[in-house]
Structures are given as structure tokens and as C-alpha cells.
Amino acid sequence: MSHHTLPRPGASVFVYEWPVRLWHWANALFILVLIVSGWFIARPLPTMQIGEATHQFVMGYIRFAHFAAGQLLTVGFLGRIYWAFVGNHHARQAFYLPLWQKSWWRDVLHEARWYAFLESRPGIHVGHNPLAQIAMFLFMVVGMTFMIVTGFALYAEGAQRGSLPDQLFGWLHDALGNSQLMHSLHHLGMYFVVIFMTAHIYLAIREDIMSRQTMVSTMINGYRSFKDDDAA
Amino acid sequence: MSQIETFYDVMRRQGITRRSFMKYCSLTAAALGLGPAYVPKIAEAMETKPRTPVIWVHGLECTCCSESFIRSAHPLAKDVVLSMISLDYDDTLMAAAGKQAEAALQDTIEKYKGNYILAVEGNPPLNEDGMFCIVGGKPFVEQLRHAAKDAKAIISWGACASYGCVQAAKPNPTRATPVHKVITDKPIIKVPGCPPIAEVMTGVITYMLTFDRLPELDRQGRPAMFYGQRIHDKCYRRPHFDAGQFVEHWDDENARKGYCLYKMGCKGPTTYNACSTIRWNEGTSFPIQSGHGCIGCSEDGFWDQGSFYNRVTDLTQFGVEANADKIGLTAAGVVGGGVALHAAVSALKTAQRKSQKTKTKDAASKSKEEV
Numbered sequence: 331m332s333h334h335t336l337p338r339p340g341a342s343v344f345v346y347e348w349p350v351r352l353w354h355w356a357n358a359l360f361i362l363v364l365i366v367s368g369w370f371i372a373r374p375l376p377t378m379q380i381g382e383a384t385h386q387f388v389m390g391y392i393r394f395a396h397f398a399a400g401q402l403l404t405v406g407f408l409g410r411i412y413w414a415f416v417g418n419h420h421a422r423q424a425f426y427l428p429l430w431q432k433s434w435w436r437d438v439l440h441e442a443r444w445y446a447f448l449e450s451r452p453g454i455h456v457g458h459n460p461l462a463q464i465a466m467f468l469f470m471v472v473g474m475t476f477m478i479v480t481g482f483a484l485y486a487e488g489a490q491r492g493s494l495p496d497q498l499f500g501w502l503h504d505a506l507g508n509s510q511l512m513h514s515l516h517h518l519g520m521y522f523v524v525i526f527m528t529a530h531i532y533l534a535i536r537e538d539i540m541s542r543q544t545m546v547s548t549m550i551n552g553y554r555s556f557k558d559d560d561a562a
Numbered sequence: 563m564s565q566i567e568t569f570y571d572v573m574r575r576q577g578i579t580r581r582s583f584m585k586y587c588s589l590t591a592a593a594l595g596l597g598p599a600y601v602p603k604i605a606e607a608m609e610t611k612p613r614t615p616v617i618w619v620h621g622l623e624c625t626c627c628s629e630s631f632i633r634s635a636h637p638l639a640k641d642v643v644l645s646m647i648s649l650d651y652d653d654t655l656m657a658a659a660g661k662q663a664e665a666a667l668q669d670t671i672e673k674y675k676g677n678y679i680l681a682v683e684g685n686p687p688l689n690e691d692g693m694f695c696i697v698g699g700k701p702f703v704e705q706l707r708h709a710a711k712d713a714k715a716i717i718s719w720g721a722c723a724s725y726g727c728v729q730a731a732k733p734n735p736t737r738a739t740p741v742h743k744v745i746t747d748k749p750i751i752k753v754p755g756c757p758p759i760a761e762v763m764t765g766v767i768t769y770m771l772t773f774d775r776l777p778e779l780d781r782q783g784r785p786a787m788f789y790g791q792r793i794h795d796k797c798y799r800r801p802h803f804d805a806g807q808f809v810e811h812w813d814d815e816n817a818r819k820g821y822c823l824y825k826m827g828c829k830g831p832t833t834y835n836a837c838s839t840i841r842w843n844e845g846t847s848f849p850i851q852s853g854h855g856c857i858g859c860s861e862d863g864f865w866d867q868g869s870f871y872n873r874v875t876d877l878t879q880f881g882v883e884a885n886a887d888k889i890g891l892t893a894a895g896v897v898g899g900g901v902a903l904h905a906a907v908s909a910l911k912t913a914q915r916k917s918q919k920t921k922t923k924d925a926a927s928k929s930k931e932e933v
């Protein structure tokens with residue numbers, strides 16, 4: 331972030347510790363599985379005649395993939411929250427917005443102008459740029475939590491009354507009224523995730539090319555390298 | 563209270579033999595999911611306990627609950643329970659009418675203060691001081707409040723009393739309101755469905771009459787033994803669901819083979835009821851067995867969940883005929899388009915800046931040469 335002392339051009343700073351990187355790529359995989367399987371839960375594949383119904387489990391496997399990825403995603407998410415407490419300060423950045431800092435708001439404006447082509451040079455950031463931080467916050471704290479909570483509420487129905495998921499999340503159905511509504515909300519949540527991913531992947535690659543620091547490789551090797559060769 | 567008859571007395575008076583009475587007790591125990599050990603308990607309760615009176619009132623409704631109730635599969639249950647009920651007050655089933663009927667209601671309330679069960683079919687509309695439903699010259703909501711005041715417990719029959727049903731569907735012009743939102747100080751048991759299954763109704767009422775308490779309820783206040791699982795959990799077409807074998811059109815080969823109705827909008831996966839176990843009309847069939855998906859009639863707000871024939875609900879808030887996929891794909895498309903556009907402009911700008919840089923360099927070198 332720009333209120334830190336500016337790194338030397340060509341320098342590298344260690345940003346993402348291995349648990350954060352591992353989580354990032356595992357999470358990406360789980361979400362991909364969840365989107366594809368979720369889509370086919372709502373709109374199943376055309377009927378197949380592989381064998382007798384007892385020997386064929388197409389919908390069953392799709393739902394299994396969804397639930398397994400969902401559970402893994404949840405465990406990963408809890409681990410990621412744990413790491414926000416014990417990891418370096420970059421590990422915390424996606425979980426809060428420093429709305430009280432004037433300098434942060436200035437950076438938000440600057441970054442917004444950069445994306446709107448009104449600023450010829452982007453800011454220089456060790457962690458997330460502030461706009462990315464807002465997006466990350468919306469995705470992590472709002473989006474992921476929403477999908478996990480609604481997902482487990484749906485899961486509680488299959489797990490049956492009195493089961494652990496039911497005891498933890500079943501009351502949400504009663505609060506909402508009709509479980510069909512829960513399906514709709516969970517389904518709409520998928521598009522929130524899809525939209526975030528579209529923007530996230532585009533911006534990460536664009537920043538990698540156009541900004542003054544590395545992006546994609548940072549999430550692989552953990553180091554943020556600064557590309558500036560001019561002193562300006 | 564010694565002058566009040568027991569259930570057994572009533573049954574005997576109705577010409578029911580001891581043998582039939584014991585059969586009824588076993589059947590009731592089975593229907594309620596109780597073990598054989600409960601049969602003598604039920605019998606004893608019915609022989610010794612004074613009969614619990616029932617008042618049955620009707621608000622905004624279509625009488626489908628009453629229609630279902632009087633068709634209970636086991637004729638004994640029907641005769642017995644019905645004779646116990648019609649003795650007191652039910653303006654649809656009783657012989658009396660008009661002033662006489664209202665007097666009977668008043669009599670029962672006074673005679674059995676704090677001891678009777680109030681069964682409510684339908685719900686009170688609250689707009690315009692309740693004028694959309696008048697019973698005996700007064701808004702139904704007044705009769706409901708009056709009868710509820712001294713009731714021991716209340717049964718909310720059907721989707722109307724439990725959740726509001728069609729008269730409470732958006733935008734609910736009469737403000738039809740489920741019973742538990744009007745009466746808040748009494749134990750209320752919800753028996754939803756449009757209508758509820760007859761055996762469920764007689765089962766619930768027999769349980770309350772014999773054991774003098776509410777059966778185990780779930781978080782929404784429904785008897786857990788009948789509403790503890792979804793239609794989907796016990797549906798005999800479930801193997802086809804898991805296999806991914808669906809009816810794709812109403813008249814296709816898969817429909818003839820009896821495949822899963824999920825793609826035809828079956829609401830079985832989101833509906834808690836006993837249809838797939840107890841079935842209807844003396845256990846003859848139930849909607850899915852006759853080839854039509856469940857419409858989710860026992861769920862809160864089932865009229866407001868879009869079409870009966872879609873799994874992905876129409877979301878009218880977003881305009882005509884939109885559903886989660888249409889909204890999501892549109893939004894994703896807009897964002898995707900925005901991304902493509904932004905990428906193109908980014909590339910152009912970068913190219914422009916580069917060529918400007920080289921131009922200025924060229925210009926600089928040229929001017930050097932000239933000097």
C-alpha cells in the first residue's frame with residue numbers, strides 16, 4: 331500500500347505465505363467444481379440410459395461432487411480465517427476495510443481513476459490495491475460466507491432432522507419460510523461468485539501486464555516484484 | 563367433570579364394538595409411529611378420560627380440509643373422531659345453523675372453559691377491520707379471538723391457517739393472516755397441506771385427545787412424525803433422480819416409465835409432508851405416483867414460489883418471467899462484455915502510449931541530427 335515506504339524498483343517483497351497461496355488455488359478449484367456441479371443440480375443433464383436405475387448414479391455423483399467440494403471449501407475457508415489471525419498482515423487484508431483511514435480513500439479514488447483510464451500511472455501496492463481489497467472483502471466476507479451458510483442450510487435438509495447440519499443451519503429454513511427460496515438465493519449467489527471471478531481473473535492478468543508490480547506469479551511464489559525501471 | 567362421557571362411552575354409543583375399538587387403538591398407535599406398548603395406553607386413556615371437546619371454526623378457506631378429514635382411510639377413525647367433534651361445534655358439519663349454531667358455540671366455550679381444543683380451518687383477513695370474512699354477522703377474526711381465549715390448544719388446519727395459502731399470496735389484498743400471527747398466547751400446532759392428508763389430521767387429533775398434550779413438534783410447529791421428512795426423501799421415484807433419469811416432456815417415454823419429475827418442476831425436494839409414505843384416498847396414490855410433480859402445497863408461501871413446473875423459481879421482483887439463471891447470466895454477460903471492452907481499451911491505450919514514446923524519441927533524435 332502506498333502509505334508504506336515505497337519499495338525500490340526491481341525489488342521483491344515477500345507477500346503471500348504458503349498457506350495463503352495453497353488456499354487460493356485449492357479454493358479456485360473447489361469453486362470451479364461447485365459452479366459446474368451446481369449448475370447441473372439446478373438443470374440436470376439429459377436423461378441417460380447406462381443401466382438400471384440402481385446401477386446408475388449420474389445425478390448422485392454430481393451432487394456428491396458438489397457436497398464434497400462444498401465441505402472442503404468450508405474447511406479451507408475456516409483455515410483461511412485462522413491464518414488471518416496468525417499469518418502476516420497481508421493475510422488479514424481481505425477481511426476488513428479500513429474505512430476510517432483518509433489515505434485509504436485517496437487510494438481508492440486513485441485506483442478507480444486508473445481503471446477508468448483517467449490516470450496514466452497506477453499506484454504501487456505491496457498487498458491488494460484498495461479497489462481489489464473492496465472486491466476481496468465483498469467476495470470473502472460476504473460472498474463465501476453467504477454460499478457456505480445457504481449451502482449448509484440446503485445440505486441440512488438432506489442430512490435430515492436432528493443431524494448436526496440441521497441443528498446448526500436448519501433454523502434458517504424456518505426463518506426464510508420456504509426451502510425453495512433458499513435454493514433461489516443459493517442459486518443467485520452463484521452468479522455473484524461468477525461475476526467476481528470474471529472481474530478477478532481479468533484484473534489480475536491486466537494488472538500483471540500493466541501495473542507496476544507482479545500479480546499472477548505473486549500468488550504462485552509469494553513474492554511481489556516491482557517492475558519500474560524509471561525513477562519517476 | 564364426572565358427568566362428562568369418556569371417549570369409549572361415545573364410541574359405544576355410536577355402536578362401535580369393543581373389538582373394533584381395540585383395532586382402532588392399534589391403528590392409531592401405528593399411524594402415530596408408536597410401538598405396540600402404546601395400544602393399551604391409548605385404550606386406557608380413551609376408556610377413562612373425559613372426552614375432550616373440539617370446536618372447529620372456519621375463516622377464509624375452501625373447505626378442502628374438512629373434505630379431506632371426512633375421507634379418512636380408516637372408517638373407524640373417521641366415525642369416531644367425527645362423532646366426537648360434531649357433537650360440539652363445526653358450522654360446516656353440524657346439523658344446527660344460524661342462531662342455534664352460534665348458541666352451541668357459546669355453550670361449548672362456557673361449559674368447557676380452558677379444556678377444549680380449537681381447530682381452525684382457514685385464516686382471518688385483517689384489512690378493513692376483518693370485513694372480508696363475516697361469520698354470524700361479525701368479522702371472523704373476532705370469533706377466532708373469542709374462541710381462542712379459553713381454548714387449551716389450537717390446531718391450525720391446512721396451508722391457510724398455518725401459512726396463509728392462496729388468499730395470502732402476494733399481494734394479499736385482504737391481508738389474510740395465519741392463525742399464529744393473530745393468536746400468540748396459546749400452544750398452536752400446524753398441520754399444513756392443501757388439504758392435509760386425512761390420516762394425518764385424524765392422527766394428530768387422536769393423539770391430542772388421548773394423550774392430552776401436543777405431539778412432538780418441529781421448529782415450525784408441525785407434528786414431527788408427519789412433517790419430519792421431505793416428499794423427496796421417501797419418494798419411490800428417487801432412484802431415478804439419483805440415476806439422473808428424468809421425465810423431459812409430459813408425454814415422453816420417460817413419463818411412461820415413471821422417471822423422476824424434477825425437470826417438470828417437482829417440489830418434492832423442498833416440501834415437508836407425508837404424501838410419499840401415507841399417500842391419499844385410503845393409500846391409493848399421491849400426485850407423483852399419478853405422474854405429476856409435487857406442487858409444495860404444505861410449504862410456507864407455496865403460491866409465491868413461481869411456476870409449479872420449474873425447479874428454478876421465477877423471480878417476479880426482477881421483471882416478467884425472470885429467474886435466477888436469466889438474471890445471473892445477464893449480469894455475468896454484462897460484466898463479461900465490460901471486461902472485454904475494458905481489455906480492448908487498455909490494450910489501445912498502451913499501444914498509443916508506446917507509439918507516442920517512440921515518436922518523441924524519433925523526434926528528439928531528428929532534432930539532434932539537424933543541429
Ligand code: HEM
Pocket residue numbers: 361364365367368369371372393396397399400401403404477478480481482484485486513514516517519520523831873874
Ligand atoms: C461457490 C460456492 C457454491 C456455488 C457456486 C454453488 C452453486 C449451487 C447451485 C447453482 C445449486 C443449485 C440451486 C438450485 O436448486 O437452483 C446448488 C445447490 C446446492 N448446494 Fe451449492 N454452491 C456453492 C457452495 C455450496 C456449499 C459450500 C455447500 C455446502 C455443503 C453447498 C450445498 C448445496 C446443496 C445441499 C444444494 C442442493 C442440492 C439439491 O437440491 O439436490 N453449496 N449449489
Ligand code: SF4
Pocket residue numbers: 793794795797798799800801803821822823824828829830831850855856
Ligand atoms: S419425483 Fe419429485 S420427489 Fe420424487 S424423486 Fe423426483 S424430484 Fe424427488
Ligand code: SF4
Pocket residue numbers: 755756793833834835837848849850855856857858859860
Ligand atoms: S405431493 Fe406435494 S403438492 Fe401434492 S399433496 Fe403432497 S405436499 Fe401437497
